[in-house]
Amino acid sequence: MVIPSTRPxxxxxxxxxxxxxxxxxxxxxxLTVLGAVLRFLYLGQKSFWTDEGASFVIAHQHWAGFWHxxxxxxxxxxxxxxxxxxxxxxxDSEFVIRLLSVLAAVVTLPVVYLLGKSLYDxxxxxLAAALLAIHPSHVAYxxxxxxxxxxxxxxxxxxCFLVRAMERPSTRL
Numbered sequence: 529m530v531i532p533s534t535r536p537x538x539x540x541x542x543x544x545x546x547x548x549x550x551x552x553x554x555x556x557x558x559l560t561v562l563g564a565v566l567r568f569l570y571l572g573q574k575s576f577w578t579d580e581g582a583s584f585v586i587a588h589q590h591w592a593g594f595w596h597x598x599x600x601x602x603x604x605x606x607x608x609x610x611x612x613x614x615x616x617x618x619x620d621s622e623f624v625i626r627l628l629s630v631l632a633a634v635v636t637l638p639v640v641y642l643l644g645k646s647l648y649d650x651x652x653x654x655l656a657a658a659l660l661a662i663h664p665s666h667v668a669y670x671x672x673x674x675x676x677x678x679x680x681x682x683x684x685x686x687x688c689f690l691v692r693a694m695e696r697p698s699t700r701l
Contacts (some may be wrong), residue, residue: 555654558642563637563661567630567670572623580673584625587612608675625673631678633670638659639684646691 549605576584585596587609594613598606640660644653660666669676 540630544580546700555602556657558636558659559641559654559661560634560637561636563667564630565669566635566662567633571626571630571671572621574622576622576673581610582614583612583675584675587616588620589613607674608678611678614671622673626671629670629673629675629677632681633666636677636681636684639681643684643691646688646695 563582582602583605586594586602589597594609598609602609612625612628616625618627637657637660640658641653645658646653666680
């Protein structure tokens, strides 16, 4: 007679132990929080510089003026200006206006983790996210009311989707 074991398989126990801080998404969450804190520091304390002022002026226009500017002068960042146009409903302080870029930069951190993980391994993803979280240039540019953060976010998402498409080829377009 064989008596069935009441103990779960060892690999299941190893995957579900709550004491293992590095077995879930906690490191990614902590890196994202660290990145957010660094990007929120002093966010509204400096005045707009010329290009940030231009972002505000373009996004703050009425619809006809907005679209005229987009189609005749500033088509290269039109998605950012469109998002900022609606974002301005929340307020027009330097902090609120720059917050849109900061949020895009913070979302980029887990995207970079996923990209590193999908291309190499989990450790590489964590290292990539950690380096981006503390990178002085990324922190500085993400605090500007410009589309730079969205550029990095969309580039990371594009590569993630490309890697995923290459891993799961399909005959469908």
